[in-house]
Structure formats: C-alpha cells, structure tokens
Amino acid sequence: MPKAKFQPPGCGMTPSKTTLGKFLRARRLELGLRQVQVAEELGWSQSGYSNFEVGLSRFLDINQAEQLAKVLQCDPETLKVLGKNPAKEPETELGKFIRKRREELKLTREQLAKRLKIKVRYVSELELKSRKIRLKSCVNLATALECDAILLRPYVYHSWHQTKLQTAVGQFIRSKRQEQMLSQRQVAKMLGFSPQHVSNIENGKTSLSDSQKLLERLAEILKFDLSELNGMIPNKGRRVRREEKSLGAFLTGRRLELNLSQKALAGKASISVRYYNMIECGRSLTPSFKILRKLAVAVECELSDLEPFAK
Structure with a gap:
C-alpha cells in the first residue's frame, strides 16, 4: 500500500x-x-x-x-x-481616569496613541505611571478621549510650582489662565499679541500699571473680577513699589500659592473681605496679634513669619 x-x-x-x-x-x-x-x-x-x-x-x-x-x-x-492580555492596573488617579475613559470608548492603546500622534509606549506610561501632565498634553488628551478638558484639570502640572514668578500679578494671571485650561499661545491669539508678550506679563517683565484696557481684556478672557487685582498693581502715575517684605506682599504670595481668592482667604481667617483687601493693599493699620494669628492659620504659615508686622 x-x-x-x-x-x-x-x-x-x-x-x-x-x-x-x-x-x-x-x-x-x-x-x-x-x-x-x-x-x-x-x-x-x-x-x-x-x-x-x-x-x-x-x-x-x-x-x-x-x-x-x-x-x-x-x-x-x-x-x-x-487571548486577552491581563493589563496592569494604573498606579495613579490620572492613569485610572485614562483607562476608564479609553475602555468606555472601546479604544485600544494603539488607537489612542494614533489619536494622540505619539508612540504606544508613551500611552502606557500615561496610563500606568504618570501623575501630572502639562497643559498642552491635557488639551490633546481631552480631545483624544472625547471629554471636557476641565475634567483633567486636577492632573495638570502647574508650572508656577517650578518657575518662581517675579510678581504677584504675574502669578495671579498664570493661575487664572491655567484654571481656564488655556495656553499662553491661545491667550495671546485672543489678545492679538505674541505668546512672548503673555509670557512677559506672567513673569513680571511687562508692567500692567498703565494698561487698564489690557487688564480689562485679560479679566474678560480669564473670567476674573478686576477687584481681585487690588493691591497687586500700583495706581497709575505712582512710582511707589510695595516692598517685597511688606505684610500685603507676603499674604498675596501665600494666597496665590494656595490658589485662593481674597474672599476665600478672608472666610478662612473669619474677617471681612473688605478688611482683608485693605491689609493686602497696605491701606490698613498693622493688624493686631489676634488678627495675625487668624491670618497665619488661613495662609498656612507659622505665626513667627507674621510677627515682624505686629503692632
């Protein structure tokens, strides 16, 4: 056979x-x-x-x-x-958000990487280990995940923690811009300026004391009240500059580091907003020890930091 x-x-x-x-x-x-x-x-x-x-x-x-x-x-x-590959669990809150949203959209990492125009391994790093992302990455990620960028705000790396700004007003402008999830380039386009001009404003290289119209435009774009800038910008025509070691300057810096409005900080200190505004602007007599103790708690500093300003 x-x-x-x-x-x-x-x-x-x-x-x-x-x-x-x-x-x-x-x-x-x-x-x-x-x-x-x-x-x-x-x-x-x-x-x-x-x-x-x-x-x-x-x-x-x-x-x-x-x-x-x-x-x-x-x-x-x-x-x-x-044939499913048992995926590693995300280690961060940002990673959990990305994983959950990606699975809701039924996207693979490869597909998400294609939307973001980055390599797959970078998507893996975002999903598994990243704790913070930059503003530009946040906007791109929100677009790719088809969600509102505001949902990613808690995970945005705020650059003011890394770059020491020269003025309180610059720090304030930057914080408001990042709250609105806008880049310097986007704000510059709305103002009709160059991105460098916006950067100079935030870094204290461009004075705003004689630019009322610009301040009004910034307030409109960044959605804040001009009264919040009281005390940060000298009155027009004045050449007096607040000393860096004044109580008002110290409180302004701490308040902005904590990302608080004057109203919120006044509430924490159990004093009126008007009185707190006067302290920041230097229009009030030096506060008593009792008020300083309240302020120290509100701005999360030692009382000894404020004692030099006591009566």
Whole structure:
C-alpha cells in the first residue's frame, strides 16, 4: 500500500499549553484544516500561527482575534476573551481616569496613541505611571478621549510650582489662565499679541500699571473680577513699589500659592473681605496679634513669619 503523502490534520502535534491554543486547535480540526492552510488564509507564517496553538504566543490583539474568528468561523468575542492580555492596573488617579475613559470608548492603546500622534509606549506610561501632565498634553488628551478638558484639570502640572514668578500679578494671571485650561499661545491669539508678550506679563517683565484696557481684556478672557487685582498693581502715575517684605506682599504670595481668592482667604481667617483687601493693599493699620494669628492659620504659615508686622 503506497505511503500517504500528507498526514491527516491532528497527527504528530505538539500539545497545546493554553486555553486559547486548545480552542484554536479544536476549531481548526473541526473544519479539517491544516496549520499551513489557516496561516495562508490569515496571511501569516505557519510558525506565527503555530505559536498560538502550542502556547508560545498567549495574547491576541483585536485585529488578530477578528482575523482568526473569520478563518475559523467562530465568535470573535470568545477569542478576545481567551487571548486577552491581563493589563496592569494604573498606579495613579490620572492613569485610572485614562483607562476608564479609553475602555468606555472601546479604544485600544494603539488607537489612542494614533489619536494622540505619539508612540504606544508613551500611552502606557500615561496610563500606568504618570501623575501630572502639562497643559498642552491635557488639551490633546481631552480631545483624544472625547471629554471636557476641565475634567483633567486636577492632573495638570502647574508650572508656577517650578518657575518662581517675579510678581504677584504675574502669578495671579498664570493661575487664572491655567484654571481656564488655556495656553499662553491661545491667550495671546485672543489678545492679538505674541505668546512672548503673555509670557512677559506672567513673569513680571511687562508692567500692567498703565494698561487698564489690557487688564480689562485679560479679566474678560480669564473670567476674573478686576477687584481681585487690588493691591497687586500700583495706581497709575505712582512710582511707589510695595516692598517685597511688606505684610500685603507676603499674604498675596501665600494666597496665590494656595490658589485662593481674597474672599476665600478672608472666610478662612473669619474677617471681612473688605478688611482683608485693605491689609493686602497696605491701606490698613498693622493688624493686631489676634488678627495675625487668624491670618497665619488661613495662609498656612507659622505665626513667627507674621510677627515682624505686629503692632
């Protein structure tokens, strides 16, 4: 009897080591197909397909699962479950937000990376380890995840923690800009200025004491009340500059570091907003020790930091 040219499907096979591999093999044999035939239909090498059957390759991406389901005539969802790569859990709140939103949109990391125009490994870093992102990255990420950028505000890296601004007003303008999730370039475009001009304002290199119209435009764009700037900008025509070691300057700096409005800080100190405004602007007599104690608690500093200003 002449020897058969080919062994029938299923003969001399290496045992499958995974549930996915066993499922693929069972479906292939039910259809009476050889590995080489399946590989040809998939456009893969035989070894590439064989690795999934024997368990050398354990995980399938979405495209692979759908290709195999078509060739092996089975439910693609079954293959997606069997070939799912157990993902590492995010270590940060930002990562949890990205993972949750990505899964709601049914996006793979590869698809999200394509939307962001970055490499997949950077998406993995964002999702698993990143705690803060820059404003520009925040806007791009919000667009890719189809959500409001305001939801990502808690995770934005505020550059004023890194760059020491020269003036209280510059720090105030920057904080308001970042609250509105706007870049310097976007604000500059609204004002009709260059981004460098906005940067100079924030870094104290451009005076605003004679620029009432500019202040009004900034207040309109950044949605703040001009009264919040009281005491930070000298009156027009005055050349008097507040001493850096004045009580008003110290309180203004601490208040902005804590990202508080005058009203909020006055509330913490249990004093009126008007009285607090007068203290910051230097229009009040030096506060008593009792008031200084309240202010120290409100701005989260030691009383000794304020004692030089006591009566």
